Amino acid sequence: MNSSNSQLRYEANESCPPLLSLLVGFQGAVLGLPTLVMMAMAFGAVSGQDQERLAWTMFGALLMSAGVTALQASRIWRFGVRHIFLTALSTNHLVVCVLALEAGGYTLMTSLLIVSALCYLAVATWLPLLRRVITPTVTGVVFIMICVSALPLCMELMTDAPAGTAPGQDLYVAGATLAVFTLLIMRAPPRLRVWATLVGMACGCALAAPFGFFDLEPLYGASWVGFPSVKLPGLDLMPPAEFWAMAPMFAMVTLVQGVKGIGDAIVVQQVSQRQPRATDFRIVQGTLYANGVGFVASAFFGIPPTAFFTSMTSSLVTLTGVASRYVGYVVAVILLAIALSPKLTSIFLLIPSPVLGAILLVAVGLFFMQGVQSIIQDGIDATKTIIVGLAFAAGTGMEFQNIFEGLIASPWDLLLGSGVTMGGLVAVVLTLFVELSRSRPRRLTTRLDLSELAGIDNFLKDVAARMAWNEAATDRLRSAGEESVSSLLQPDNEFAEAGSQDNPPRLMISARPDGKAVDLEFISVLEEENLGDRLLFLEEEPQVVDEREVSFRLLRHYASSVKHQKYHGMDIITVRVEN
Structure with a gap:
């Protein structure tokens, strides 16, 4: 605590x-x-x-x-x-x-x-x-x-x-x-x-x-x-x-x-x-x-x-x-x-x-x-x-x-x-x-929208296949990716919700292999609460669980580390998933 x-x-x-x-x-x-x-x-x-x-x-x-x-x-x-x-x-x-x-x-x-x-x-x-x-x-x-x-x-x-x-x-x-x-x-x-x-x-x-x-x-x-x-x-x-x-x-x-x-x-x-x-x-x-x-x-x-x-x-x-x-x-x-x-x-x-x-x-x-x-x-x-x-x-x-x-x-x-x-x-x-000598990351550019989850999932499955991960590790990688995107699409995120109707925010995903792990990086433009604040709040273990926190609990479960950095005009979420 x-x-x-x-x-x-x-x-x-x-x-x-x-x-x-x-x-x-x-x-x-x-x-x-x-x-x-x-x-x-x-x-x-x-x-x-x-x-x-x-x-x-x-x-x-x-x-x-x-x-x-x-x-x-x-x-x-x-x-x-x-x-x-x-x-x-x-x-x-x-x-x-x-x-x-x-x-x-x-x-x-x-x-x-x-x-x-x-x-x-x-x-x-x-x-x-x-x-x-x-x-x-x-x-x-x-x-x-x-x-x-x-x-x-x-x-x-x-x-x-x-x-x-x-x-x-x-x-x-x-x-x-x-x-x-x-x-x-x-x-x-x-x-x-x-x-x-x-x-x-x-x-x-x-x-x-x-x-x-x-x-x-x-x-x-x-x-x-x-x-x-x-x-x-x-x-x-x-x-x-x-x-x-x-x-x-x-x-x-x-x-x-x-x-x-x-x-x-x-x-x-x-x-x-x-x-x-x-x-x-x-x-x-x-x-x-x-x-x-x-x-x-x-x-x-x-x-x-x-x-x-x-x-x-x-x-x-x-x-x-x-x-x-x-x-x-x-x-x-x-x-x-x-x-x-x-x-x-x-x-x-x-x-x-x-x-x-x-x-x-x-x-x-x-x-x-x-x-x-x-x-x-x-x-x-x-x-x-x-x-x-x-x-x-x-x-x-x-x-x-x-x-x-x-x-x-x-x-x-x-x-x-x-x-x-x-x-x-x-x-x-x-x-x-x-x-520059590290293995080159695989990249995907899309939109921060629920309709893009299928494409993101296929991208992560391809990353896992190239690393010869087993089914359990692959599912963990896919789940971490899905929950990362879902975390940015919470019902209280008015900016993302409004953007999904007219011009959804741009979402860039990179996956860089690092030994037996993969570092996922999600870059988007958001103006809402820091993801790190929510993860920090979860450490307090409230007796009444807010439904909006479910995605964050799952993300912390699938990933070995989660980092979030917020800048003017840019959000960067880094997730590390280990095999």
């Missing part, structure tokens, strides 16, 4: 008292600020920004995060999902943005961020078509390679000390920050762990003060309300050769972040509901569309784009029991107020580089483990082992020694010499090879 989230007092679409929204929103802003500030400061420090440019970066990060958070709490066409989403700058893009700055400055980075925005919106639009290419294995490999590329940046920050400080003091500050943060994460109660970043940064700053790491003059001279000096990056309408060399790397990192965003959106969607329900992928797409606005804004400000801050969002909802979208508006207003106060922003600009480097080092380590978890979530086999091993070896090797340097013209040697690009490219190519 599935347990409900009984601690949740307010779901995403429910209103809560204004005072409670204010208190929870303030806590959310305090939870999210350290990571947002850390990423913005780390980008500024690694890219060698002066104080004016750093102030503009901080202003853009706060304003962009506020806008995306507010949009996620809203619903404007397909943008936003009426949920709380704390956002920060993307760890994925920190490394590639620094590489772009080194190769061609802010103009080149802006052009590449526009490419990233288009790719990210494409992920949301064509999400169903990317399922077989950007797999969890590919995603995990790219995560790991980003971590490998980011480690030198962490070391550079941890050893960056102002003139006049004694040798080794930078490492003392970084070590203290790292020790406090790690101890809190490992040993503190769950309610205190969410404050580990803030406490770790505070301890590091406290130790850095007597060492002379702070210059308070900019803080004293800053006004309470105002705008920083505008530092628009500019745009080159005739991109140089470096653009074409680095565009594939930005596109790959963006596609991976989009796929990761799917998982993040699913987590937030689940913790924001009292009763467990299957994921509605239309909400996932709305989340991606909203964050795509952050990608467009990042090109305007010349900073890395936004990313979901899932762990803190989930912690905020779990600790407070409030998932109301109105909390998101409060968080956005607080971030906006900080962005418009140079005095408050100057406080964040004082954070020493060794403190930022220590926190970023931990973040990279956690990011690495996300990559590992993505790879092993469905188990490890020989095929996945060679994909991950070869991709990691090729990517890491390129980080240490670019074997293409001097062999091919610049800037193409820069593209292939990137560990992120090479590792991701190897993983994608091997994944495509595995996908």
